[in-house]
Amino acid sequence: MPLFTWSEAFPPKSSFTENQIPDQQGRVFIVTGGSSGCGYETAKAVYNLNGRVYIAGRSAKNAEEAIQKIKSSPAAPHSTVQRGKGSLHFLKLDLNDLGSIKASVNEFLSKESRLDVIWHNAGVMGAPDGSTTVQGFELHLGVNALGPFLLQHFLMPICLKTARHPDATLNTTRVIFVTSAGHRGSPKPDGVNWSDVNTETSTGIRASLHKYGQSKAMNVMHAHEIARRYGPQGVISLSLHPGSLKTNLQRYQSGLFKTLTSPLLYDQHYGGLTELFAGFNMEITDTNMLENGGKNGSYIQPWGRWGEGAPHVFEGLAKRKTGERLWEMCEDILKEWM
Numbered sequence: 544m545p546l547f548t549w550s551e552a553f554p555p556k557s558s559f560t561e562n563q564i565p566d567q568q569g570r571v572f573i574v575t576g577g578s579s580g581c582g583y584e585t586a587k588a589v590y591n592l593n594g595r596v597y598i599a600g601r602s603a604k605n606a607e608e609a610i611q612k613i614k615s616s617p618a619a620p621h622s623t624v625q626r627g628k629g630s631l632h633f634l635k636l637d638l639n640d641l642g643s644i645k646a647s648v649n650e651f652l653s654k655e656s657r658l659d660v661i662w663h664n665a666g667v668m669g670a671p672d673g674s675t676t677v678q679g680f681e682l683h684l685g686v687n688a689l690g691p692f693l694l695q696h697f698l699m700p701i702c703l704k705t706a707r708h709p710d711a712t713l714n715t716t717r718v719i720f721v722t723s724a725g726h727r728g729s730p731k732p733d734g735v736n737w738s739d740v741n742t743e744t745s746t747g748i749r750a751s752l753h754k755y756g757q758s759k760a761m762n763v764m765h766a767h768e769i770a771r772r773y774g775p776q777g778v779i780s781l782s783l784h785p786g787s788l789k790t791n792l793q794r795y796q797s798g799l800f801k802t803l804t805s806p807l808l809y810d811q812h813y814g815g816l817t818e819l820f821a822g823f824n825m826e827i828t829d830t831n832m833l834e835n836g837g838k839n840g841s842y843i844q845p846w847g848r849w850g851e852g853a854p855h856v857f858e859g860l861a862k863r864k865t866g867e868r869l870w871e872m873c874e875d876i877l878k879e880w881m
Contacts, residue, residue: 546756547724550844551784557816557846561619564823567594568628569710571657572822573698574598575636575691576665578605581721581785583613584815585662585822590629591618597651599636600665606633638665638690640677641880648697657705658698660822663691663762664721668755681741687758691720692765692873693880699773706777714830718780719821720766722842724787726759726853728752733859734760735869740876760856761869763842767833767857768866770840774830779839782852783821785814786845813846820847834861 567589577586577598590596590613598606610631618626632654636647651658666687676685695718706716730736730753739745742754762782769780789808821843831837842857844850851857859865874881 546728551724554845559820559847566624567592570659571595573661578609581811581814582664585818587613593628595630597632597634599634601637638686658701660717662719683754683758688761714827720762720782722762722782723759724784728756729760733865734856764866764869767840767860774839781821783843785817788814816846
């Protein structure tokens with residue numbers, strides 16, 4: 544199967560813009576990896592819509608530079624929102640070190656009593672073979688999948704509390720996982736190599752593709768499973784492919800690869816629109832699951848359109864309960880840090 548569908552590689556012009564999003568004053572947001580790329584674009588837009596935004600990442604310097612740049616940059620046009628009431632904050636978060644994540648969440652909880660939307664946006668792609676996290680997990684697995692799962696584990700109570708809040712609009716408390724069309728290249732039949740999830744015995748080009756693809760499939764599966772478990776309590780969870788973008792996600796790629804793919808990449812602003820669509824579109828009218836005719840647990844494609852993820856991944860979710868199986872496996876792997 545190709546790693547991209549035609550519609551993902553060459554999206555039509557976006558029909559969704561910041562102008563369709565109402566004022567966000569009084570609401571709280573987290574964007575992991577919000578110092579650059581489409582995470583930056585998302586943080587910028589939500590700030591200009593008067594949201595209270597936390598840019599979560601490892602580098603305070605990068606976050607502060609992003610914050611100053613956002614504040615000094617022009618905002619997208621909006622017909623009704625009067626800007627100037629938003630705020631931007633740095634939240635130290637290192638997904639590479641599982642042992643540090645609980646402290647990051649405690650820092651956030653010491654300042655906030657609600658969390659309306661989180662975008663699990665941070666990630667790595669194409670890391671060199673042998674790259675591992677502090678705890679020794681393969682880097683893609685650790686940073687793209689295990690770290691966000693653990694982070695959301697600690698944040699789930701405040702998300703549920705927010706969904707129950709008297710001023711919460713139905714279906715607006717959301718957990719968003721930024722995956723990739725690369726999840727289409729994940730191992731079959733389920734998207735996860737259950738017997739070698741840390742890819743310790745796999746080698747070669749196929750193994751390299753599977754490392755990234757598996758981690759991104761796990762994002763899709765986690766979003767779907769959160770929707771299944773917590774949809775009845777008012778939480779919407781979605782995954783999205785932000786598009787093929789000019790961001791620092793390609794930092795590990797070779798010069799030749801960058802040269803060949805550069806003409807096919809789009810400005811990061813469009814990826815931001817995809818993330819904003821996931822966080823704010825009002826086409827979700829209930830918390831019913833995708834397989835039951837609803838939108839919860841769905842996959843979104845560029846630049847803010849409902850799409851269809853990899854068939855083998857979604858068939859596993861619907862027919863083989865792979866979301867539940869992955870959840871239990873992650874809880875077992877992460878029990879030391881939970």
